[in-house]
Amino acid sequence: MFKVQFAEKEMKFDAPLSVFDAAKEAELVSRAHVAAKVNGQVVGMTHLLQEDATVQLLTFADAEGRHVFRHTASHILAQAVKRLYPEVKLTIGPAIEDGFYYDFDSDISFGPDVLAAIEGEMKKIVKENLLIERFELPRDEAIKLMEEKGEPYKVQLIRELPDDAVISFYKQGEFTDLCAGPHLFSTGAVKAFKLTQCTGAYWKGDQKNKMLQRVYGTAFPSKDELKAHIEALEEARKRDHNKIGRELEYFTTVEEIGQGLPILLPKGSRVIQTLQRWVEDEEQKRGYLLTKTPLMAKRELYKISGHWDHYLDGMFVLGDPDDYTKECFALRPMTCPFQYQVFLNKKRSYRELPMRLGETSTLFRNEESGEMHGLIRVRQFTISEGHLVLRPEQLEEEFRGCLELAKYCLDTVGMLENCTFRFSQWDPARAGIKYEGTPEQWEEAQRIMGNILDNLGVEYTIGIDEAAFYGPKLDIQYKNVFGKEDTIVTIQIDMLLAEKFGMEYVDSDGQMKRPYIIHRTSLGCYERTLAYLIERYAGALPTWMAPVQVKVLPIGDEHIDYGYAVKQKLENFGVRVEIDDRNETIGKKIRNAQLEKLPYMLVIGDNEMNDQTVAVRSRKDGDKGVMSVDAFLSDLLQEIAEKRR
RNA sequence: GCUGCUAUAGCUCAGUCGGUAGAGCACGUCAUUGGUAAUGACGAGGUCAUCGGUCCGAAUCCGAUUAGCAGCUCCA
Numbered sequence: 001m002f003k004v005q006f007a008e009k010e011m012k013f014d015a016p017l018s019v020f021d022a023a024k025e026a027e028l029v030s031r032a033h034v035a036a037k038v039n040g041q042v043v044g045m046t047h048l049l050q051e052d053a054t055v056q057l058l059t060f061a062d063a064e065g066r067h068v069f070r071h072t073a074s075h076i077l078a079q080a081v082k083r084l085y086p087e088v089k090l091t092i093g094p095a096i097e098d099g100f101y102y103d104f105d106s107d108i109s110f111g112p113d114v115l116a117a118i119e120g121e122m123k124k125i126v127k128e129n130l131l132i133e134r135f136e137l138p139r140d141e142a143i144k145l146m147e148e149k150g151e152p153y154k155v156q157l158i159r160e161l162p163d164d165a166v167i168s169f170y171k172q173g174e175f176t177d178l179c180a181g182p183h184l185f186s187t188g189a190v191k192a193f194k195l196t197q198c199t200g201a202y203w204k205g206d207q208k209n210k211m212l213q214r215v216y217g218t219a220f221p222s223k224d225e226l227k228a229h230i231e232a233l234e235e236a237r238k239r240d241h242n243k244i245g246r247e248l249e250y251f252t253t254v255e256e257i258g259q260g261l262p263i264l265l266p267k268g269s270r271v272i273q274t275l276q277r278w279v280e281d282e283e284q285k286r287g288y289l290l291t292k293t294p295l296m297a298k299r300e301l302y303k304i305s306g307h308w309d310h311y312l313d314g315m316f317v318l319g320d321p322d323d324y325t326k327e328c329f330a331l332r333p334m335t336c337p338f339q340y341q342v343f344l345n346k347k348r349s350y351r352e353l354p355m356r357l358g359e360t361s362t363l364f365r366n367e368e369s370g371e372m373h374g375l376i377r378v379r380q381f382t383i384s385e386g387h388l389v390l391r392p393e394q395l396e397e398e399f400r401g402c403l404e405l406a407k408y409c410l411d412t413v414g415m416l417e418n419c420t421f422r423f424s425q426w427d428p429a430r431a432g433i434k435y436e437g438t439p440e441q442w443e444e445a446q447r448i449m450g451n452i453l454d455n456l457g458v459e460y461t462i463g464i465d466e467a468a469f470y471g472p473k474l475d476i477q478y479k480n481v482f483g484k485e486d487t488i489v490t491i492q493i494d495m496l497l498a499e500k501f502g503m504e505y506v507d508s509d510g511q512m513k514r515p516y517i518i519h520r521t522s523l524g525c526y527e528r529t530l531a532y533l534i535e536r537y538a539g540a541l542p543t544w545m546a547p548v549q550v551k552v553l554p555i556g557d558e559h560i561d562y563g564y565a566v567k568q569k570l571e572n573f574g575v576r577v578e579i580d581d582r583n584e585t586i587g588k589k590i591r592n593a594q595l596e597k598l599p600y601m602l603v604i605g606d607n608e609m610n611d612q613t614v615a616v617r618s619r620k621d622g623d624k625g626v627m628s629v630d631a632f633l634s635d636l637l638q639e640i641a642e643k644r645r
Numbered sequence: 646g647c648u649g650c651u652a653u654a655g656c657u658c659a660g661u662c663g664g665u666a667g668a669g670c671a672c673g674u675c676a677u678u679g680g681u682a683a684u685g686a687c688g689a690g691g692u693c694a695u696c697g698g699u700c701c702g703a704a705u706c707c708g709a710u711u712a713g714c715a716g717c718u719c720c721a
Contacts, residue, residue: 109649199716200648207718211648214716242714247656255694255712311721334721363721368646371719468721482715492721519721556678583678591682605680617681 005054016050019043020185023057032059032221034184035068042068044134044182060221070095072132072184073193073219074102079175080121081106081215090177091153091203091212098229098483099218103201105153106213110198115215119195129188130173134181142167146178153203154178192226193219236481241534242374248539248597250530250547251375260372260379262527267547268375270576271533272382272526274545276360279384279409279522286405288358288386293338295362299328304500305337306436310469316364331364335385336494336519340501343389343515348505353515354390354398358522361385375531376486384522389503389515399452399491402520406476406489409523413545414536414645415478419488421458423449424466424473436469437496445495446472468519470496476524481535488528492519540597540619544640548598552579552614553589555605562609566602566629573637594619600636 004011004022011026019036023029037056042064058065074093081088093102146154170179195217203209220226245251250268302308319328339357362382371377388398410416426435426442449472476489494517507513523529543549554563560581567577580589593601602614614632616624
């Protein structure tokens with residue numbers, strides 16, 4: 001006799017039975033249940049219960065349930081591929097955030113026609129409603145089975161499993177795959193799926209390995225859900241900054257200038273200027289000292305910092321890096337060693353610390369050709385860079401200040417709610433290769449940072465092997481419309497560079513001490529931020545940062561002079577105004593202004609000119625009625641000052 | 646850098662079987678003087694990304710390069 005505790009009720013059983021049967025006995029099971037959690041572990045509905053257990057039934061609405069569902073979809077994909085192309089070798093095929101993929105080693109490339117054929121075969125497999133059975137094998141038999149099936153990658157995976165690993169397989173019809181599972185009960189549940197694309201991906205994610213063919217897909221329990229998902233995806237892609245940023249004339253690129261070197265057009269430049277002035281003012285309020293340091297330096301500087309050894313490939317070098325009979329310069333890929341010179345300018349006292357240095361800093365990084373993406377990944381960019389030189393006891397307080405500033409900036413522009421935090425740590429396996437310093441230094445810095453993050457109540461994930469070569473980071477991450485994540489803000493503790501540059505201060509006891517350094521950004525890279533803002537607001541930026549805030553639309557020629565007078569008045573208060581004095585109908589002018597997504601239109605005709613008023617139309621709410629210029633201006637300035645979203 | 650896709654007017658895109666290029670928008674001129682998402686007429690605009698090859702003939706087929714897109718890898 002054993003007890004099974006469901007959320008709703010407790011059941012007692014005499015003989016072992018499956019989760020499905022137990023749930024059936026309890027009258028809890030429905031078609032929607034795709035898997036279960038037994039004592040916290042996700043299992044399939046066929047999992048055998050034979051002792052006391054807590055069982056939570058999972059549906060597609062649960063993240064774990066979705067995962068199981070889509071993992072089965074990936075097996076259906078693999079089965080279809082093997083039916084159509086038996087010579088293709090299987091590798092791995094997990095569920096991911098919005099779907100699943102499977103990597104194949106194949107000589108033929110999976111173009112649209114091939115994907116359509118595979119989808120057709122998958123439909124058949126779903127219709128066949130094959131039962132999915134789990135079985136386990138000892139290692140040698142598992143290897144033998146996969147060798148017989150001609151799956152060398154699977155053999156390799158089995159060989160790499162730890163000694164105590166359970167080696168399980170899942171079989172559906174003629175198809176058997178090495179897999180930890182769990183899976184659905186049968187293939188019939190995968191009612192709606194779509195293969196979305198095929199791309200290359202390295203075996204085991206390593207550039208040195210063979211490139212495989214990765215087929216991406218997504219799956220849902222119903223066609224309606226699939227359709228809704230695809231529509232939502234299309235909707236998101238309409239916000240793609242790379243598309244509307246060009247259409248709305250924020251930026252462009254020119255073949256002759258080169259990859260990763262966008263031209264910021266007047267609108268994009270104005271937004272960045274607005275953000276930059278605001279961030280610089282905000283930093284000034286928070287005690288930052290402004291610096292302006294060179295964009296390049298001799299190779300010797302980067303040798304001291306370690307960049308020459310660690311990141312030469314990523315730098316633009318002017319001259320022959322190996323010819324020591326001549327000077328060799330390199331454009332800067334970061335600001336640290338330049339800004340440190342400010343501290344090093346004279347002997348420093350503990351009384352001067354914390355020293356907060358800020359700079360709107362342009363950097364150059366020679367990214368590989370396939371890495372560039374619109375304004376998000378570029379070769380030249382400008383960041384709100386800063387370095388804080390600290391006494392050790394100031395570290396936590398100053399780290400808090402940096403985090404507060406970053407959160408304030410991200411919140412003000414409306415991005416904070418979609419940010420995630422990543423505690424980026426080193427990988428001891430790459431000590432001495434990617435990372436400098438001793439394990440003791442790393443453990444110390446990571447311990448301090450972990451404590452600070454915990455004390456501040458920051459919810460974070462841990463990213464192993466994501467640290468800088470000189471220390472751990474708190475990276476604030478943001479996703480673009482394709483779901484791809486990049487760092488927008490970073491706060492880093494550096495325990496190495498101060499030593500390399502011989503930075504020290506005279507402490508209260510007269511002893512020379514080594515300072516801690518925080519590297520940080522307030523709003524990150526302006527180009528990247530602009531890209532995310534365009535996507536966040538679908539091009540309709542909040543009034544305070546909109547490149548054009550107001551457009552004056554005179555109805556006829558006789559209203560143009562008054563229009564210019566209104567424009568002038570607003571401009572006197574710093575408002576960014578344009579006037580559309582073309583010989584076009586008012587309908588046309590409104591349409592154009594609406595498509596430009598600017599916040600306010602002021603329509604002026606006889607009535608407004610005679611009464612010294614404006615007819616206000618907002619992009620959001622349409623016609624807002626007639627009001628005096630002063631009343632409009634006063635509301636507008638209020639909105640801008642509050643940085644209303 | 647790797648895998649796949651793409652490149653025709655400023656923009657969005659047609660262009661059939663290989664026979665020397667077309668629309669809408671934008672732009673210019675003229676007419677029109679208007680009231681909350683497109684007034685009308687006319688006009689100008691292209692070495693079909695670049696270079697090379699096949700062919701009597703290439704926007705079209707092939708190759709390379711450059712640039713753009715998605716993914717992988719990378720991201721101080």
